[in-house]
Amino acid sequence: MAPRQGHNLSKNARFAEVVDELAGGYRTIGQMVYAVLKEAITSGTFAPGEWLRQESLAEAIGVSRIPVRTALLQLESDGLVTFHPHRGARVCTLSPAQINEIYRLRTLLESYALRLSMTRMNPDRAEALRKLAARLDEEHEGKEFLDVRVRFYRELYDSENNPLLVQMIEELRGHVGRYLLGFRFSGSHKRQHSDLVEHVAGGDLSSAEAWLYSHLEGVRQGIESILLDEGGDAAPDENAEVEDDGEPPADPSPPGGGQAASRAQAAG
Amino acid sequence: MAPRQGHNLSKNARFAEVVDELAGGYRTIGQMVYAVLKEAITSGTFAPGEWLRQESLAEAIGVSRIPVRTALLQLESDGLVTFHPHRGARVCTLSPAQINEIYRLRTLLESYALRLSMTRMNPDRAEALRKLAARLDEEHEGKEFLDVRVRFYRELYDSENNPLLVQMIEELRGHVGRYLLGFRFSGSHKRQHSDLVEHVAGGDLSSAEAWLYSHLEGVRQGIESILLDEGGDAAPDENAEVEDDGEPPADPSPPGGGQAASRAQAAG
DNA sequence: TTGTCGTAGTATGGATACATTCAACAAGCT
DNA sequence: AGCTTGTTGAATGTATCCATACTACGACAA
Structure with missing residues (x-):
């Protein structure tokens, strides 16, 4: 106790x-x-x-x-x-299938947003994006990072002209964010967003899309590996959470509180 | 009472x-x-x-x-x-700009769903779709129509395998439905959905997509014309017949950064 | 031993009552 | 006259209390 x-x-x-x-x-x-x-x-x-x-x-x-x-x-x-x-x-x-669907949809929506945005690109926006990307590539943690990331993607995806689209993207991102809490630090992420901005500013759509695909797929695989680890660790199989009653009653408060604590952002 | x-x-x-x-x-x-x-x-x-x-x-x-x-x-x-x-x-x-954005997103999402669905098409699903389309092309009003329409599109877009995608489509449809209440009867809609089903069952992606584009664009233009009529009638902008203000203060966002304000987006 | 029924406990869902806030109106001041 | 300010009214937001539904546990019977 x-x-x-x-x-x-x-x-x-x-x-x-x-x-x-x-x-x-x-x-x-x-x-x-x-x-x-x-x-x-x-x-x-x-x-x-x-x-x-x-x-x-x-x-x-x-x-x-x-x-x-x-x-x-x-x-x-x-x-x-x-x-x-x-x-x-x-x-x-979220089940692995749901996470996969979220990333398929994010790929669809974000590549569409990218295409729309690049048709309206101009030097001012490119410069704003460069600044935000630079800040984003420096910070990797904490609320400051999250705030800058939101502002970066709102500028990138032109939330002024596509408010609903950006809102849907942010909603999807919010669903999966908590599943990759300790993941963001792995790998060499130097200059990632700045690279994207150069593709966008240069009008190179295919490179920009390739960056996006690679980025999303990398994060998706990261979540997948995390889920596989945890799945083998403790969670047997948390099936569909539809409000359909009649769930197995033997489902007490999951002991996963500890895992959550260990995964929380240490650097806040 | x-x-x-x-x-x-x-x-x-x-x-x-x-x-x-x-x-x-x-x-x-x-x-x-x-x-x-x-x-x-x-x-x-x-x-x-x-x-x-x-x-x-x-x-x-x-x-x-x-x-x-x-x-x-x-x-x-x-x-x-x-x-x-x-x-x-x-x-x-909804402003005309918002309605346009909704239809752009519906086009994106529904054509994607169509592509996904056609890769998994089989005789059973085609037959189910034919039956639902026949019912749908007969009824044009009432709750029965709405119910059959939901079931048709859930089958068409394979909501079993794409639950989130179908949910998003239905949400978008729910936003705009009330704007075209008296519109559905205009035009000769005979066999419309059955035509689509034949394209889908036959594996003719381009025809199916063309049907979808035409369908959505027709409805969008219908809403546009309705809004233009009503706009000339009474409403200058988003303020309806209520005489008082629409945006009393500048609606100050909470000071916690931009992220908590994601709720009041769709209002415009 | 097992399965079913009945009872107690607990947390939610809902109703009533109170406090807060916004907006309109009126009176007073510049 | 125009603007400011205090007051009033109404609707919302919140707290407290009660009823209901679900779960768990234990007794009893097969």
Whole structure:
């Protein structure tokens, strides 16, 4: 019992950091809780498949259950948690097939966005992209990295003229981000995004697309290897998480909290 | 239940029909209200830009405000309504630019789905598609039509193997459906879907894609003409008949960076 | 020993009541 | 007259409380 306690303690401590970090400056408490929980899920503080108890979350954040419910409902529509009526909400688990489909769709959407963007390329945008890419190739961790990455791809994909397209891409990226938390540091990623920008600025569509394919495929394979490792490690087979009831009742809170802790971004 | 106001009687009557029709058979009241409101919005019972008052909706359905709020929040994440904090929710309004983007994305996604589907075509699926297409070409209205259409496209696009792709397509279709309510009857639509099925079953990709492009472009132009008519009639821009503002303050993003603001995109 | 039934516990879903916030209106000031 | 400011009203957002549904556990019978 003690190890579990200490375990939750560290998790609660990290969660408290997230709370403190984002607790101020929102119009409503529900929006704040939404940001907190989204950050906690996408950063891996809550592991895939973990149950999210409304009451404990409310207590940890310091609000009532209502805004927690509000946030969880929005996260459900975002595809990050699933509700089981009268049983609760748990963090979405993605099967390898689902992850593959996400990357197929990302390839389709992002190459389309790339083509659209390059037809409207101009020196100003190219220069902005160079600056963002340089920052992106320097930082590899933390919220600063995530923020710059969002801004880079919004500029690259011309979110001004393709807001819905960019939103869909970001949603897909958000689904899979938590599965490759410790992966980003492997490999020699020097100048990657800057290379892409040069292809784009030079009007070399095929090279740019090749970069994109290679990039996405590399990340996809990284997730696949991670999933294979973890699959052999502990998780037997978390099947489809459709809200269809009648699941095997012998499915208690997965012991994966520890794994999540070890995978969280150490460098924050 | 009891008609509250006399001036919107016909609207309330139609809404009451929707309520009665969908009121039974759900796990939770919130899910029922979600289905009711989604149906009411996509069927045009609630006009784009119209305010959705939680209390009146709750009274009309016969529940409290909580499940109504629940449903509205889910609909916001679906992109069908937008929340203005402390002011309320209104049915999303789509600008012509947004509708064009939706159709560009539908073309991209649906042609991709078509290609994927045709690589796995077999006589069984072709036969199922023929039957569904025949039914679809007979019925042109009502919930039966909508239901058969969903089943046809799920079979056509192989939702078994591409669940996320089909879900995204259906979401996009749901966004624009309410804009072409009276449009579907114009033109000679005889055998349209059956023609498509023959192309697909025969392995004629280019003809199938040509059918798809023509179909989507026809519907898009229909919506465009409708919007132009209505635009000259009453609405100068996204503000509907409601006389008050549409963008009260500059809608300050939360200070946590740009990422938490991904929710209010589809509103425009 | 096994399978079924019944009961208790717990967490969610929903309803009611309260607090907060925004917007409109009116009065006062420059 | 125009602008600013205080007040009022209404609708939302939140908290607390209650009912319901699901799970777990234990007793009893075959």
